[in-house]
Amino acid sequence: MVPASASPSAATAVVSGLREVRGWAADLYRDLHAHPELSHQEHATAAKVAARLEASGVEVHTGIGGTGVVGLVRNGAGPTVLLRADMDALPIAEATGLDYASHATATDGTGDTVPVMHACGHDMHVACLLGAVHLLASRREQWSGTVIALFQPAEETGDGDRAMLEGGLAGVVPTPDVALAQHVLPAPAGLVGTHVGPTLSAADSMRITLHGRGAHGSMPQAAVDPVVLAAMVVVRLQTIVARETRPGEPAVVTVGSIRAGTKSKVIPDHAVLELNVRTYSDATRASILAAIRRIVDAECEASRCPAPADYELFDRFPLTSNDAETTGKVAAAFGSYFGERAGALPMQTASEDFSDIPDALGVPYCYWGIGGIDPDTYHRAEAEGRVAEDIPVNHSASFAPAIEPTLSTGIEAMVVAALAWLGAPAAGDGQGPG
Known part of the structure; x- marks a missing residue:
């Protein structure tokens, strides 16, 4: 007893x-x-x-x-x-x-x-x-x-x-x-x-490496510019919560870091995004993580990337x-x-x-x-x-x-x-x- x-x-x-x-x-x-x-x-x-x-x-x-x-x-x-x-x-x-x-x-x-x-x-x-x-x-x-x-x-x-x-x-x-x-x-x-x-929300941090093709800044036609690609990805990711998540379902997608290039006149060959996702259900978590990959893959294809993006999940919280x-x-x-x-x-x-x-x-x-x-x-x-x-x-x-x-x-x-x-x-x- x-x-x-x-x-x-x-x-x-x-x-x-x-x-x-x-x-x-x-x-x-x-x-x-x-x-x-x-x-x-x-x-x-x-x-x-x-x-x-x-x-x-x-x-x-x-x-x-x-x-x-x-x-x-x-x-x-x-x-x-x-x-x-x-x-x-x-x-x-x-x-x-x-x-x-x-x-x-x-x-x-x-x-x-x-x-x-x-x-x-x-x-x-x-x-x-x-x-x-x-x-x-x-x-x-x-x-x-x-x-x-x-x-x-x-x-x-x-x-x-x-x-x-x-x-x-x-x-x-x-x-x-x-x-x-x-x-x-x-x-x-x-x-x-x-x-x-x-x-408390579940949390997933993701590191995404976008592969472009570097070139002189004066010859953009020879490049696949990962900076422009990264900008398009960041903008499109904002639509996941706004347009793909049911109104009233709490979720956050934040891009906290963008790293690309070293000089103003050099188009780099890659860019790295780090983003964080917060969700309150397993279904929403899976849906948002899948949407991120779908959007990034599509933007890479639209930009003629020489290689697919690399994804790394880290700092994951239940x-x-x-x-x-x-x-x-x-x-x-x-x-x-x-x-x-x-x-x-x-x-x-x-x-x-x-x-x-x-x-x-x-x-x-x-x-x-x-x-x-x-x-x-x-x-x-x-x-x-x-x-x-x-x-x-x-x-x-x-x-x-x-x-x-x-x-x-x-x-x-x-x-x-x-x-x-x-x-x-x-x-x-x-x-x-x-």
Whole structure:
């Protein structure tokens, strides 16, 4: 028999210890923010996570999928809940002006030296989950079951979850009954939001090499100009969403990079386009990817290209589609605890690889959002109609969550959501070591 979920009073009792963790969690957040690491390079971050888990009396497993870390809190019979945070940062030069801003650099996968910044809030995710695990581990008398705290590398490259699966995650942790995760967003701090069904888009990046024939700029008749071809392709690709996708079906096709040629008087022999596709259904995803190839192939034929285009798919992210029953349970728990601060999360065109693990394990999941912008700053920008101009978004060089109330809200949300599954302890349970 699976125990009933813990009562609202249990959540209040566990979270009552928040004052005990706020100080070190905020210090840890600042440290992580000042010392970010790129995807698959999160060695120092992983060591800090493991040390904090050990200090909280949690069973720790490291090196899963490279730099992945797992903490286990075993607390008697009951459901198993997986809580996840991502750890990696981005190759962005920070422009926040904070006294704990990053000045770090690193060598990326191509051998270039790049600036590094936590521009997506993963440092906040780590601090929130560590705080939540500490509270759950220190108040075991309020619940029963098992908590899996999963700290994932390489979310930004979309392969960190798969690396942990391939690195033997299933042999380290029990199969969870549910998987839960959150993300800080450019909304007023203190708010939490849930969404049933497709929540984050699937994403596919594609590199297309167009083959032309080079020539002197004064003799275009001798060339197959890949610059003109690339321009025609870019224009025609805009018709996929406008003219081939059903109105009301969310989809985005963005050409983010065009590279061709070196001098004004030289027609180059090739051009490279890099584009990104965001979709919310498998059918739309397949249709748009097929349309891109059809359009490019047709334009190449019209331009008399000497060779067909080359296609490379990379940085692919799955659709994040929240299970209805699971999300309803989380939303009810949030409503009971947060009151008016809990609401709906709009569909996001951002993408995540969080769903790879629960999908591989056959586990339902819920992924929600928390606000990270100082409420007064956000509402002032909103009143002036300047949210787009004044509120930095994720991946901006100016993005950095307000530490409070973001940190406290994120810790509370993780605890409250987990306790929606973790049952009240049976007599004699809930007191064992981690």
